[in-house]
Amino acid sequence: MKLIRDYSVFLYRSGCLAFRGDWRYYLWMGFLSVLCLVGLNAYAKQIVHGLIVTGMSDQVSWGVYIANFTFLVGVAAAAVMLVIPVYIYKNEELHDLVIFGELLAVAAILMCLAFVTVDLGRPDRFWHLIPGIGKFNFPGSMLSWDVIVLNGYLLLNVHICGYLLFCRYRNTKPALWFYIPFVFIGIFWAISIHTVTAFLYVGLGGRPFWNSAIVGPRFIASAFTAGLALIILALQIIRRVTHYRIADKALLTLRGIVQIAMIINVFLLFNEVFKEFYTGNLHVASANYLYFGLHGHHALVPWIWTSIGFNLTAAVLLVLPASKSLRWLDLACVLAIVGIWIEKGMGLVIPGFVPTPLGEIVEYSPSLNETLICLGIWAFGFLCYTIFLRMSVPILQGTLSQAGENAPEPKESSNTLTQPVS
Amino acid sequence: MHGDNCQCSGPKCNSSGENSGQMDRRSFLRKSGLMATGIAAIAASLAPLRELTDMTSVEEFLQKHYQELTPEQMNKALDRITREVERQYSIRPHVRDLKPMDGVEFVYALNLTRCIGCRKCVHACVAENNQSRSPEIQYIRVLKMPNGTFDMEKGDHNYAPESVPEKGFFYMPVQCHQCHNPPCVKVCPVNATWQEKDGITVIDYDWCIGCRHCEAACPYWARRFNFTKPSIPKDQINPDMAYLGNRPRHQGVMEKCHFCIQRTRAGRYPACLEVCPTGARKFGNILDPNSEVSYILKNKRVFVLKEDVGTLPRFFYYFDV
Structure with missing residues (x-):
């Protein structure tokens, strides 16, 4: 009972922190909240009028919602690239940073769930998806697998983060049996979320562009690149706005991992391009549309070449010793994130629909309303991640702890956030 | 989050010790003011929801899956649908839940030699199956193919000549193949x-x-999505409806050809077949060795579309000559 009370107090106190900060914090949070509300407003319009307010059609029946979803599943899965070095190879520098990766995974999964929800024609019937109450087509449907693995991954990460932070808050040593098994399950689970997401596409025999065994491995490689690049950037922001110490050495360790992931990613891309164009059978139509345009339609061509340019530049930068300086590393990370976002979004989802199985070419571009909803969800994700960091950094630094519970108000923590542990 | 003291009013309140009661009130007022602003902002952003006219009824929301409905629950559901259609289209429909017949498996055969690409089937289907007129939803897509190829990329979906057929082309209608x-x-x-016992793939x-x-x-x-609320003129509603067939659909759900379940399960031909002026369309029970489709499958040069994807369609194409 006491534990439950303690845990609620812990949640309440760290929750209160989310509402405190300096003017920059308020500005940032205010900005994100406004974007969230704009997105909510756009979604309300979509609820009323239906998905007709998007750029989607019967010909291109998935668009940027599913594209962002696919990308973000990768970001969530990438947290595992911090977990593996720490828990399997006992890497010391990264040890304290794992939790930031896992919190990013939580935020990314929340965004994924939001993106799938806004893509549903009947969100009011979501309960049909709940095993037990609804009617769940398991194991036949890959989407039902996705529902399980995504929610499972969310729970795993919430449990691990929550438990470790709570222990730090109480200043007790975490019981190994209560989190280590979950960490190891989490490693396999992370791979599974992106594999299952790839299988949503790979399993469709009527869409040759997706029906290729390499899509799954490519998903994983690009996810580890983009996700880890995002973590590298996030860690530097954390280092800058708080006084949480993050060594350059840790960032350079991550650079080593992104380097390899990026090289594998480019290699797999090359494999796919070779197979499509060297064979040159009729199934190359979608790839042709994507890279060169088809029968006078070439909406995606500038996108994919930008993406390829960014990816190759990032790959070269990451390989060169120049990226041992953080400025170049950051540039490489930004290029990799944008490049992969385009490639997983416009480059993977859309061309699968063009031409249609009956050979019709209908192009897609997102509508304004659709874009606003996407922005709203991204802002929601950043809002969540900021709140998670706002709660966890003082706990990790020891400025918010159970010992300080009886002090008049934890208000001082908003000021001492940046001061060394007393 | 760099902690400069002056940024946050919190510590100041604390430092002014004896006035804390007053300060508490002020901070309470400030907090409730902020909260009210927040709620107002959320409410404002949700304002478009006021235009929501077609709300889901509790009855519909809680309704179980088709295969789990008891006969009483099915009757209630049919009642509800009747009421809804009557309210919306001012016509009293005859909604039935037709079950598959024993010993029947439906098969479609389409004679490419005879099809002239007039699209009468497309429009008969729209009228029969209460498809949305705006935006337009059609279950049948007719491709105009140049002689000498089956590459569908070479097909024309939007042909509109003065008269059909045109020389040098053949026409290939495609609809749900009931795989x-x-x-x-x-x-x-x-x-x-x-998939139902008689081979028809249905949607709840x-x-x-x-x-x-x-x-x-x-x-x-072959599948179509209701991107918005379907609209059908009141005088064009077909009141002879089936639960798994042509009853009006809602916004946000899938639909597709169901071999006119409301007709075929009651012993009639599909609407697209009846309207076809050339007799290119044949429909029947493949389990009956004396049916027309059995004869065609045994004696004509028959093929299915995209055999390589392994879907085993119940929709066959054939040539006469």
Whole structure:
């Protein structure tokens, strides 16, 4: 009972922190909240009028919602690239940073769930998806697998983060049996979320562009690149706005991992391009549309070449010793994130629909309303991640702890956030 | 988050010790003011919801999956649908839940030698099956193909000449192939679409969540999504309706050809067949060795579309000559 009370107090106190900060914090949070509300407003319009307010059609029946979803599943899965070095190879520098990766995974999964929800024609019937109450087509449907693995991954990460932070808050040593098994399950689970997401596409025999065994491995490689690049950037922001110490050495360790992931990613891309164009059978139509345009339609061509340019530049930068300086590393990370976002979004989802199985070419571009909803969800994700960091950094630094519970108000923590542990 | 003291009013309140009661009140007022602003902002952003006219009734929201409905629950559901149609279209429909017949498996055969591409089938289907007129939803797509190829990329979907047929082309109508191994059924996360005993793949419009995975999975582009509320002129409603067939659909769900379940399960031909001026369309029971379709499958040069995807369609094409 006491534990439950303690845990609620812990949640309440760290929750209160989310509402405190300096003017920059308020500005940032205010900005994100406004974007969230704009997105909510756009979604309300979509609820009323239906998905007709998007750029989607019967010909291109998935668009940027599913594209962002696919990308973000990768970001969530990438947290595992911090977990593996720490828990399997006992890497010391990264040890304290794992939790930031896992919190990013939580935020990314929340965004994924939001993106799938806004893509549903009947969100009011979501309960049909709940095993037990609804009617769940398991194991036949890959989407039902996705529902399980995504929610499972969310729970795993919430449990691990929550438990470790709570222990730090109480200043007790975490019981190994209560989190280590979950960490190891989490490693396999992370791979599974992106594999299952790839299988949503790979399993469709009527869409040759997706029906290729390499899509799954490519998903994983690009996810580890983009996700880890995002973590590298996030860690530097954390280092800058708080006084949480993050060594350059840790960032350079991550650079080593992104380097390899990026090289594998480019290699797999090359494999796919070779197979499509060297064979040159009729199934190359979608790839042709994507890279060169088809029968006078070439909406995606500038996108994919930008993406390829960014990816190759990032790959070269990451390989060169120049990226041992953080400025170049950051540039490489930004290029990799944008490049992969385009490639997983416009480059993977859309061309699968063009031409249609009956050979019709209908192009897609997102509508304004659709874009606003996407922005709203991204802002929601950043809002969540900021709140998670706002709660966890003082706990990790020891400025918010159970010992300080009886002090008049934890208000001082908003000021001492940046001061060394007393 | 650099902690300069002056940024946050919190510590100041604390430092002014004796006035803390007053300060508490002020901070309380400030907090409730902020909260009210927040709630107002959320309410304002949700304002478009006021235009929501077609609200889901509690009855519909809680309704179970088609295959789990007891006969009484089915009667209630049919009643509800009757009432809804009457309210919306001012016409009293005859809604039935028609079950598959024993010893019947439907098969369609289409004679490419005879089809002239007049699209009469397309429009008869729209009228029969209460499809949305705006935006337009059609279950049948007719391709105008140049002689000498089956590459559908070379097909024309939007041909509009003075008169058909045109020399040098043949016409290929495509609709749901009612596959024996349907990819759409496999991918549906909630079993909202399934294959019935008579070979027809149906959709429970009250169960579909609108994820459109089936639409991506179909190799024949046979499925359609209601991107918005379907609109049908009141005087064009077909009142002879079936639960799994042509009853009006809601916004946000899938639909497709169901071999005119409301007709064929009652012993009639599909609307597209009846209207065809050339007799290119044949329909019947493949389990009956004396049926027309059995004869065609045994004696004509028959093929199916995209045999390589392994869907085993119940929709066959053939040539006369």
